[in-house]
Amino acid sequence: MNPTASTPPPALSVECTECAASITLERQPLCGEIVRCRECRAELEVTSVSPLRVELAPEVEEDWGE
Amino acid sequence: MRIALLHSRIRVEERLLLDELASLGIDHELIDVRELVFDIHDASRWTSLDAVIDRCIGQTQALAAVRVFERFGVRSVNPASVIEACGDKLTTSLLMARHEIPTPRTCIALDEASALAAVERIGYPAVLKPTTGSWGRLLARVNDRDAAEAVIEHKSTLGSVQHSVFYVQEYVPKPDRDLRVFVVGEEAICGIVRHSAHWITNTARGGVASVLEITPEIRDLCARAARAVAGSGGALLAIDLLEAPGRGLLVSEINHTMEFRNSIAPTGVNIPRRMIEWVVATSPASAARGPAPSTGAPSAPSTLTPVPASPRSRASLIEELKLGHWAAFDAHSRTEVA
Numbered sequence: 443m444n445p446t447a448s449t450p451p452p453a454l455s456v457e458c459t460e461c462a463a464s465i466t467l468e469r470q471p472l473c474g475e476i477v478r479c480r481e482c483r484a485e486l487e488v489t490s491v492s493p494l495r496v497e498l499a500p501e502v503e504e505d506w507g508e
Numbered sequence: 509m510r511i512a513l514l515h516s517r518i519r520v521e522e523r524l525l526l527d528e529l530a531s532l533g534i535d536h537e538l539i540d541v542r543e544l545v546f547d548i549h550d551a552s553r554w555t556s557l558d559a560v561i562d563r564c565i566g567q568t569q570a571l572a573a574v575r576v577f578e579r580f581g582v583r584s585v586n587p588a589s590v591i592e593a594c595g596d597k598l599t600t601s602l603l604m605a606r607h608e609i610p611t612p613r614t615c616i617a618l619d620e621a622s623a624l625a626a627v628e629r630i631g632y633p634a635v636l637k638p639t640t641g642s643w644g645r646l647l648a649r650v651n652d653r654d655a656a657e658a659v660i661e662h663k664s665t666l667g668s669v670q671h672s673v674f675y676v677q678e679y680v681p682k683p684d685r686d687l688r689v690f691v692v693g694e695e696a697i698c699g700i701v702r703h704s705a706h707w708i709t710n711t712a713r714g715g716v717a718s719v720l721e722i723t724p725e726i727r728d729l730c731a732r733a734a735r736a737v738a739g740s741g742g743a744l745l746a747i748d749l750l751e752a753p754g755r756g757l758l759v760s761e762i763n764h765t766m767e768f769r770n771s772i773a774p775t776g777v778n779i780p781r782r783m784i785e786w787v788v789a790t791s792p793a794s795a796a797r798g799p800a801p802s803t804g805a806p807s808a809p810s811t812l813t814p815v816p817a818s819p820r821s822r823a824s825l826i827e828e829l830k831l832g833h834w835a836a837f838d839a840h841s842r843t844e845v846a
Binding site: 475476488503504505506507508 | 515516517518519523526538540565566567568595638640641642643645668670746763764765766767
């Protein structure tokens with residue numbers, strides 16, 4: 443039996459919380475990673491990788507920067 | 509060698525740094541600053557770290573966390589003193605003036621009437637900036653007294669406490685571009701030219717990047733600016749330069765958590781790799797233990813690592829920048845604004 447057959451890779455698609463478009467990620471994301479919806483351009487933060495979940499990323503705050 | 513990447517969001521830059529840590533076989537971990545709980549009496553959780561690389565997007569959180577790590581004996585890149593020096597434009601300007609590094613003329617004022625006096629002293633057009641923040645946010649170019657009065661009143665009425673510090677700078681009639689130089693340690697490793705028809709040329713505001721030739725003048729100026737904010741210890745910095753007609757290059761701003769995703773392709777320089785290599789090469793653990801392990805296996809817990817001798821302590825920085833009792837302060841001349 444193929445050991446990988448019973449452990450499918452985690453889904454790399456998630457629904458945009460803003461516009462409901464399907465977002466497909468190119469690689470396994472990390473918690474806290476920022477992804478952008480190609481449809482509505484919203485910035486989303488990955489809040490869980492298994493299951494994959496995203497939330498609207500926080501707006502820019504006063505002391506944010508480089 | 510074990511390195512932690514301190515973050516609050518994982519952007520492309522953090523991903524690239526993680527990729528380089530992995531490809532160099534350096535044992536590492538991610539620390540989300542939002543999840544941190546420090547017991548300031550117990551450093552044991554952190555003593556296996558040889559360095560923390562601060563990549564937090566919020567300066568207040570970053571500074572608090574870095575101060576704790578440093579007190580625990582964990583080296584931070586950049587150190588708290590560099591975050592303080594670069595994260596506040598007033599401090600940066602004072603250091604540039606103090607070290608006679610060419611920079612736009614700057615005045616500081618602390619209430620509305622003084623702010624107007626500061627703008628008049630600078631002359632029109634003048635630029636008002638918040639002392640913290642990036643990406644060209646809340647910059648205002650005022651071309652006459654009416655505009656200055658309006659912006660000052662808006663900042664006083666609508667702004668946060670931070671906006672009660674009025675940072676006023678001359679408008680430099682630069683070409684439709686500015687320069688950004690990436691500095692690792694004290695070395696200018698590459699740079700970009702940011703083009704924009706708008707007077708704010710940040711790529712975050714739509715500026716387009718192309719490669720910048722690092723001339724001896726740029727190399728020297730950036731090394732001096734890096735020493736001004738980081739002493740002899742070096743740092744990871746992005747230094748923004750303006751080309752002032754008839755005056756040469758001016759240091760505009762220095763960024764301590766630089767973004768570089770749009771600068772790798774035009775420069776052809778693997779900026780995150782150079783950053784990681786510098787952190788490793790300058791780590792006391794490197795000298796003690798030899799090359800970084802190539803297996804990625806966790807390294808043995810270290811004893812409490814002394815922080816490398818800081819070229820400038822916080823106390824000396826504060827002493828160096830003591831302002832005195834000026835209502836409106838010219839960062840360059842130490843004379844009170846009339």
